[in-house]
Amino acid sequence: MTTPLAPGSTIGILGGGQLGRMLSVAASRLGYRCHIFEPGAAPPAGDVAFAVTTASYDDEAALRAFADAVDVITYEFENIPTSALDLLEAHGPIRPGREALRVSQDRLTEKRFMADLGLATAPFAPVDSAATLAEALEQIGTPAILKTRRFGYDGKGQARIMAPGDASQALADMQGAPAILEGFVPFSSEVSVIAARGLDGQVTAYDPGQNVHEGGILRTTTVPAALPKRLSTDAVLIAARILNALDYVGVMGVELFVTPQELIVNEIAPRVHNSGHWTQDGCAVDQFEQHIRAITGWPLGDGARYADVVMENLIGDDLDQVPALAGAANCALHLYGKAAVKPGRKMGHVNRITAH
Amino acid sequence: MTTPLAPGSTIGILGGGQLGRMLSVAASRLGYRCHIFEPGAAPPAGDVAFAVTTASYDDEAALRAFADAVDVITYEFENIPTSALDLLEAHGPIRPGREALRVSQDRLTEKRFMADLGLATAPFAPVDSAATLAEALEQIGTPAILKTRRFGYDGKGQARIMAPGDASQALADMQGAPAILEGFVPFSSEVSVIAARGLDGQVTAYDPGQNVHEGGILRTTTVPAALPKRLSTDAVLIAARILNALDYVGVMGVELFVTPQELIVNEIAPRVHNSGHWTQDGCAVDQFEQHIRAITGWPLGDGARYADVVMENLIGDDLDQVPALAGAANCALHLYGKAAVKPGRKMGHVNRITAH
Numbered sequence: 001m002t003t004p005l006a007p008g009s010t011i012g013i014l015g016g017g018q019l020g021r022m023l024s025v026a027a028s029r030l031g032y033r034c035h036i037f038e039p040g041a042a043p044p045a046g047d048v049a050f051a052v053t054t055a056s057y058d059d060e061a062a063l064r065a066f067a068d069a070v071d072v073i074t075y076e077f078e079n080i081p082t083s084a085l086d087l088l089e090a091h092g093p094i095r096p097g098r099e100a101l102r103v104s105q106d107r108l109t110e111k112r113f114m115a116d117l118g119l120a121t122a123p124f125a126p127v128d129s130a131a132t133l134a135e136a137l138e139q140i141g142t143p144a145i146l147k148t149r150r151f152g153y154d155g156k157g158q159a160r161i162m163a164p165g166d167a168s169q170a171l172a173d174m175q176g177a178p179a180i181l182e183g184f185v186p187f188s189s190e191v192s193v194i195a196a197r198g199l200d201g202q203v204t205a206y207d208p209g210q211n212v213h214e215g216g217i218l219r220t221t222t223v224p225a226a227l228p229k230r231l232s233t234d235a236v237l238i239a240a241r242i243l244n245a246l247d248y249v250g251v252m253g254v255e256l257f258v259t260p261q262e263l264i265v266n267e268i269a270p271r272v273h274n275s276g277h278w279t280q281d282g283c284a285v286d287q288f289e290q291h292i293r294a295i296t297g298w299p300l301g302d303g304a305r306y307a308d309v310v311m312e313n314l315i316g317d318d319l320d321q322v323p324a325l326a327g328a329a330n331c332a333l334h335l336y337g338k339a340a341v342k343p344g345r346k347m348g349h350v351n352r353i354t355a356h
Numbered sequence: 357m358t359t360p361l362a363p364g365s366t367i368g369i370l371g372g373g374q375l376g377r378m379l380s381v382a383a384s385r386l387g388y389r390c391h392i393f394e395p396g397a398a399p400p401a402g403d404v405a406f407a408v409t410t411a412s413y414d415d416e417a418a419l420r421a422f423a424d425a426v427d428v429i430t431y432e433f434e435n436i437p438t439s440a441l442d443l444l445e446a447h448g449p450i451r452p453g454r455e456a457l458r459v460s461q462d463r464l465t466e467k468r469f470m471a472d473l474g475l476a477t478a479p480f481a482p483v484d485s486a487a488t489l490a491e492a493l494e495q496i497g498t499p500a501i502l503k504t505r506r507f508g509y510d511g512k513g514q515a516r517i518m519a520p521g522d523a524s525q526a527l528a529d530m531q532g533a534p535a536i537l538e539g540f541v542p543f544s545s546e547v548s549v550i551a552a553r554g555l556d557g558q559v560t561a562y563d564p565g566q567n568v569h570e571g572g573i574l575r576t577t578t579v580p581a582a583l584p585k586r587l588s589t590d591a592v593l594i595a596a597r598i599l600n601a602l603d604y605v606g607v608m609g610v611e612l613f614v615t616p617q618e619l620i621v622n623e624i625a626p627r628v629h630n631s632g633h634w635t636q637d638g639c640a641v642d643q644f645e646q647h648i649r650a651i652t653g654w655p656l657g658d659g660a661r662y663a664d665v666v667m668e669n670l671i672g673d674d675l676d677q678v679p680a681l682a683g684a685a686n687c688a689l690h691l692y693g694k695a696a697v698k699p700g701r702k703m704g705h706v707n708r709i710t711a712h
Contacts, residue, residue: 007693008693008695025381025384025404028377028381030689030691031691031692031694031704032403032693033403034403047384047389049404050402050404284685284686299682302685304685306709306712307662307712323655326649326654326655327655329640329660330640330658330660331640332640335363335385335386335387337364337384337389338387348387353640353662
């Protein structure tokens, strides 16, 4: 076994949103402190952090001071500028490592990586012009979806092409950014696997959760997922294959489409994942602690599921439900302390424990 | 229903130990920030707090600035100097209120309060001299235990009197402090009830836990306690009577001795309590969140127990067990991030989930 990072050490987290916030809380349970690096003011993670650096990702002095103040660096989002990563990496370990970021930051690279691993994906083709889009549409057909290769999240940077006539508007929506055309997969449901790989290569995975999206944003995750045992096992094996291929350290979210025949990899996120929030109230060790364990060299913890849970995101005005949820039985609330309520903004989530 | 403190408000916590640390984490789940006031350097609660004031309780300027920066004040220990409370109370609400502190800060006042409520206590008598000790011993007999009226915790400030010959040494151990002589209660076990009372007077209680002490320090708490149903109900009713009599707001720990006939009140703590740590992994809403709910005007949450749990404190060198516990099934670790390991120092705890 590797020797874990000493108690009292400091974990640097790039990004100060709700994921950083819950990572910091989990780190405290293992005796670590967290230092948040975040360009925005009043980051949610700052409420429960040992230290906060407010600076942009091109502020080299701030990045250097941050790197010097921490013992290991992790992140809560994958779109960190390469220049910042280059600078930070010279000072100490970044976990999960660069390869996972390289693959997951670019949808085309990610799809090719999955295909090389022999995993099923939606049909795809690169698009950078009207000509390559026409070619891609001929190959893949409609309906299809055009996505920017980089910097998309929560349905942003995407345009549906229901018929060839939608093509030029979809291309215009990309605003000149390199894109990828993806064919529609006739899936019956979407599940995700939250998997973890330790510093020593140990791999574990939580039970798959079944996801429902609305407007490109995760609405609910339900465990157990309605998934035949065979596919449930497949899901975990697919996740393990990805983590091992990347020599990954940390927690990863793997989104999968379920078809009657097989599981199709939709996308991966090299971090703790919204669809894993149910673990906070369904397992002895949740995804946040599992991530901290992995990146600090602890053995991975017991992630066996002991409850049926429905995780529901509280988005924008959903916050109005809090008074009713506050008094409800079997509900665990997790609010993010965000000052401004905006449509589409994730303000918190509730884990409804539906059976023990 | 009262309107809860607005999201994003700041809760001031007097004391920066592990209880403050876990209160701060719970407050974050409800969207609040915590500001810690603590004389000692590098307080455990500071790792997960929005702000920390390092100052002594007689630093009036620091107390004033702290009070001005927070929206409500609570505390993690009961021995706060009266002068500090007087100053803080002029700026805003302190919850639980002064009456609970007045009663619980003085063992004699506390015993008289219980007796006035018609609750059973150990026989007791005030002691402030050799003459009053002799008188008390005549009334109560031996074995008995002499305790300072104020500032005792974890078995400190106590001396056993097994026979009258021990009296003078015991009195000397009090170092001139006002004391109370308590008779031994022939109890079969000790249980505690963690109860909460909301701003609106709503009262709730967690299932009683069974405590084992070693050397005056809590070693384990087990739920469910081996307690006949009748006494289990009594325990909750006793706690409710105490909370209502004090017009209490917040969580309280009530320690009870179990005899074949009845429950005898040992002592109360006007705060979250070590014997309630099992709630973190046995209930949808734990004692820390329940306390935050109470003092911020939320409805009390669902504290129904959904698991059997054995909470074990990790004291001093017990920290050496962490590597083994880290990989164990059904174990949830909670470390406090304390730098120095000392004998008798609470370094963390583990909740072993023994059944769901």
